[in-house]
Amino acid sequence: MIRILVVDDHIVVRSGLMALLNGKNGMEVIGDAADGQEAIQKAQELKPDVVLMDFSMPQGMDGLTATLELKKLLPDIAVLILTMHDDEEYLFRAIQAGASGYILKSAPHDELVSAIQSVATGSAYLYPSATKRLMNEYLDAMKNGEPQSAFDTLSEREREILSWVAKGYSNKEIAEHLIISVKTVETHKSNLMEKLGLKTRPDLVKYAMKKGMLNFE
Incomplete structure (x- = not known):
C-alpha cells in the first residue's frame, strides 16, 4: 500500500484527489495539508511514502520551499509536484529542489496514478512532453557543443x-x-x-x- 499525503491550498482539489486515490490501485491517502508548513508537520507525523505537492500556494509556504525542507528532514520521502505550470523554469526548479516527479494538473487520472507508483518505487517521473523537450535539448547541446570558455x-x-x-x-x-x-x-x-x-x-x-x-x- 502506497501511503500518500495530499498538499494543495484549495480544499476542493484536495477532496477530489483524496476521493480519486484513496483505497484504489494499492494507494491510501493518510492525510492532507493546505500549505507547505502544514505538509512538513504532517509528513513528520504520518511518514507517507509519497507527498503529492502543489507547486503554487500563495498563502503560507509554497511547494518548492516545502520540498526543499522535506528532503532535508525526510530524504526517503518521494515528492511528486502536481502543478498547472507547463514551464521549463518551474520544472528545473522542482528537480533542483529534490522532487522525484513533475506532473500537470491537466493530466489524465491514470497518468497521475502511474506517476505516483513510479516515484513510490524510487523512479523519477516527468510528464511525456517534458521528457521529450529535455531529450531534444540534450541532443541539441551534444550536437552543437557549448563553448567551454564562455x-x-x-x-x-x-x-x-x-x-x-x-x-x-x-x-x-x-x-x-x-x-x-x-x-x-x-x-x-x-x-x-x-x-x-x-x-x-x-x-x-x-x-x-x-x-x-x-x-x-
Whole structure:
C-alpha cells in the first residue's frame, strides 16, 4: 500500500484527489495539508511514502520551499509536484529542489496514478512532453557543443547575478540584496547574457542548472 499525503491550498482539489486515490490501485491517502508548513508537520507525523505537492500556494509556504525542507528532514520521502505550470523554469526548479516527479494538473487520472507508483518505487517521473523537450535539448547541446570558455569570461559579480536571476528574483530584489542600483543589475545581466549567448530567463535557468548554480539552501 502506497501511503500518500495530499498538499494543495484549495480544499476542493484536495477532496477530489483524496476521493480519486484513496483505497484504489494499492494507494491510501493518510492525510492532507493546505500549505507547505502544514505538509512538513504532517509528513513528520504520518511518514507517507509519497507527498503529492502543489507547486503554487500563495498563502503560507509554497511547494518548492516545502520540498526543499522535506528532503532535508525526510530524504526517503518521494515528492511528486502536481502543478498547472507547463514551464521549463518551474520544472528545473522542482528537480533542483529534490522532487522525484513533475506532473500537470491537466493530466489524465491514470497518468497521475502511474506517476505516483513510479516515484513510490524510487523512479523519477516527468510528464511525456517534458521528457521529450529535455531529450531534444540534450541532443541539441551534444550536437552543437557549448563553448567551454564562455562561463570563464564572467566576472564574479556576473556569476552572482546569474544565480539570483535564475532562481527567479527580480532586478529590484537582486539590487536590494547586493546593495547596488537596479540599473547596475540590468547592465550586468545584459553583459552576461551577451557573453553566454542567452536571450531569455528560461535559458538562464537551464544554463545555471548545468553549472550547478541553483542551490536554494
